[in-house]
Amino acid sequence: xxxxxxxxxxxPGRPAGPALRILIGTDTYPPDVNGAAYFTHRLAVGLAERxxxxxxVCASADGPPHVERAEGVTLHRLRSSRVVPHSPMRVxxxxxxxxxxxRLITRLAPHAVHSQSHFTISRAVIRRAxxxxxxxxxxxxxMPENLFAHAHIPPRLQAVSxxxxxxxxxxxxxxxxHVTTPTERAARLLREQGFARPVEVLSCGIDLxxxxxxxxxxxxxxxxxxxxxxxxxxxxxxxxxEKRIDELIRALREVLRHRDVQLALVGTGQREKELRAxxxxxxxxxxxxxxxxxxxxxxPLAYVAADLFAIGGIAELQSIATxxxxxxxxxxxxxxxxxxxHLVRPGRNGHLYPPGDVATLARHLLDVLESPSRRAEMGxxxxxxxxxxxxxxxxxxxxxxYARIRPRRSGTSPxxxxxxxxxxxxxxxxxxx
Numbered sequence: 001x002x003x004x005x006x007x008x009x010x011x012p013g014r015p016a017g018p019a020l021r022i023l024i025g026t027d028t029y030p031p032d033v034n035g036a037a038y039f040t041h042r043l044a045v046g047l048a049e050r051x052x053x054x055x056x057v058c059a060s061a062d063g064p065p066h067v068e069r070a071e072g073v074t075l076h077r078l079r080s081s082r083v084v085p086h087s088p089m090r091v092x093x094x095x096x097x098x099x100x101x102x103r104l105i106t107r108l109a110p111h112a113v114h115s116q117s118h119f120t121i122s123r124a125v126i127r128r129a130x131x132x133x134x135x136x137x138x139x140x141x142x143m144p145e146n147l148f149a150h151a152h153i154p155p156r157l158q159a160v161s162x163x164x165x166x167x168x169x170x171x172x173x174x175x176x177x178h179v180t181t182p183t184e185r186a187a188r189l190l191r192e193q194g195f196a197r198p199v200e201v202l203s204c205g206i207d208l209x210x211x212x213x214x215x216x217x218x219x220x221x222x223x224x225x226x227x228x229x230x231x232x233x234x235x236x237x238x239x240x241x242e243k244r245i246d247e248l249i250r251a252l253r254e255v256l257r258h259r260d261v262q263l264a265l266v267g268t269g270q271r272e273k274e275l276r277a278x279x280x281x282x283x284x285x286x287x288x289x290x291x292x293x294x295x296x297x298x299x300p301l302a303y304v305a306a307d308l309f310a311i312g313g314i315a316e317l318q319s320i321a322t323x324x325x326x327x328x329x330x331x332x333x334x335x336x337x338x339x340x341x342h343l344v345r346p347g348r349n350g351h352l353y354p355p356g357d358v359a360t361l362a363r364h365l366l367d368v369l370e371s372p373s374r375r376a377e378m379g380x381x382x383x384x385x386x387x388x389x390x391x392x393x394x395x396x397x398x399x400x401x402y403a404r405i406r407p408r409r410s411g412t413s414p415x416x417x418x419x420x421x422x423x424x425x426x427x428x429x430x431x432x433x
Contacts, residue, residue: 020402021053023108023134025101025125026116027091029058029075033238033267033293035320036141039204040116046395048072055108057101057121059092076104078121092120101128110134112402117142118172126175135405137398138176139202140190142169143315143338166193177408178401182318183339189317202398205391206323213329213383214304221305224298227289231261231369234306234330236299236321237313239269244312244335246271246278247358253284254362259369262287263310266294266302303328307375308368314355316340326386331378333364349381 024044028037040056048054054073059080060066068075078097080090101124105113113129114137115122122138129136142165173179173195180202181187187199214221222229233252237243245265252263265275265288272290279288294302303309309325314337316322322332322343332350334340344350351364368375 018403019051019053020111020399021108022047022055022112022114022402023105023110023125023129024054024056024114024116025122026056026058027119027121028089028117029056030296031061032089035204035316035318036116038320039139039141042205042207042391043114043395043398044073045071046391047398050395050399052399055104055110057104057125059090059121061090063090094120097121097124098128101125102131105129105132105134112137112405114139114398114402115176118169123172126172130175130407133407135178135407136176137178137180137401137405138173140169140173140179140181140186140199141317143317169193170195178405180401183342185339185342186317189338203389203394204318204320204323205394206320206327206386206389208327208387208390211300211303211324211327213379215329217304218307221301224301225264225291225294225305227264227305228262231259232264232306233261233308233310233365233369234264234266234302234325235310236266236294236302236324237311238267239265239272239275241271242313242315243269244314244355245275247312247335247356247361248310249275249279249284249288250282250358251362251365252287253282254359255365255369256284256287258366261365261369262289264289264291264302264306266291266299268293299324300328303330306330308333308350308365310361310365311335311340312355312361313340314338319343323386323389326382327389329379329383331368331375332382333361333368343385345381345385349378349385 024040026040028034030037030041044054044056049072055076056073057076057078060077063080065079066077068077078092078100080092083089083091097120105128112135113125115126116139126136170193174197178200179197180200181190182202182204184201187201190199219229235245235248239245248263255261276290279285303325309322309330310333311319311322312335313319314335316338318339322334322340325332326343326349332344334344334350334352335355336352337355341352344352346352351367353360353364368378
């Protein structure tokens with residue numbers, strides 16, 4: 001098997017000021033596979049690399065509660081259970097969460113709390129931080145469509161469920177001192193749902209060194225992933241309903257009438273069995289490769305092995321996978337939905353197609369694949385466009401927020417105690433004497 005050289009690691013970046021202690025509350029964290037989990041992980045690790053004392057409170061990956069140290073981050077794993085039987089997703093058991101978080105916040109006295117959603121852990125950490133007078137940043141990754149399949153909500157109830165879910169999110173979001181979201185489209189969505197307070201648009205960011213153009217290594221990457229040597233379209237993400245992967249498979253049948261091409265699907269999900277059956281039914285099973293879960297350290301190879309990236313998702317608030325593909329220098333063909341038009345400039349770095357329009361999707365895929373020179377130009381444009389999403393910029397801004405944000409109104413610490421006293425930190429994460 002041909003070996004690839006390791007990717008260089010992103011430099012820790014410029015420290016924005018004194019070391020801070022940050023508590024991140026999240027309801028999804030690796031090994032969960034989704035954009036919010038990836039963002040939270042990269043944020044936590046990136047802050048730790050800059051010398052901050054970072055703590056993450058999240059659900060246990062296997063059930064029992066415990067504390068562990070990983071990549072410079074302290075993980076406080078809460079007791080969890082599965083969302084539904086046989087689902088890979090786990091949620092924190094609500095019983096005792098408030099008391100545990102009160103004690104944790106009192107002990108840590110963080111400079112800021114950063115919540116990543118409005119569910120069990122995230123809303124509890126906001127509530128307890130407010131009571132303790134700790135400033136709260138909330139980043140919204142929420143879209144009801146991303147939950148429908150996991151919660152098994154029937155189509156006839158989805159509109160009502162979405163309204164109720166948004167109303168719940170608004171109540172929690174209004175408790176935060178500062179709210180961010182990845183794209184202007186995501187911010188506009190919050191305003192459309194009635195969120196009247198300011199929302200800062202702050203990209204999830206991308207590691208431009210880890211995901212970088214390596215066209216000369218494409219053949220080796222295909223060997224590593226077990227892919228034949230032919231033009232390759234790649235999708236990376238969950239194989240779930242809102243991702244519309246069936247459209248990519250149906251479009252592949254039309255593309256194969258003109259070119260020898262294959263589709264590589266990186267990820268797992270609830271629709272994998274259906275998608276395999278669809279590929280078999282329409283006669284393209286030999287050209288659709290289900291690569292399953294690819295470990296994070298090998299993920300860049302999935303993009304290096306490809307000639308273009310395609311995504312049909314209709315509920316993307318930013319799409320970290322699209323950022324990774326663009327950073328690797330791939331053209332993108334994407335659904336004209338939610339935040340994807342913020343990343344794709346039609347005719348410059350790819351194309352947009354109306355969701356559900358498989359014929360137009362196939363035509364755009366062919367347009368990119370049939371001209372190697374055009375493909376290279378579009379890939380270079382993708383890399384140029386994505387430079388504004390450098391994760392070092394995002395980390396700089398979050399550091400500023402944590403250092404400068406103040407609670408909108410004074411709070412008292414849990415159980416009526418005096419306001420929290422924060423212990424100064426050194427840049428090596430050690431407590432000052």
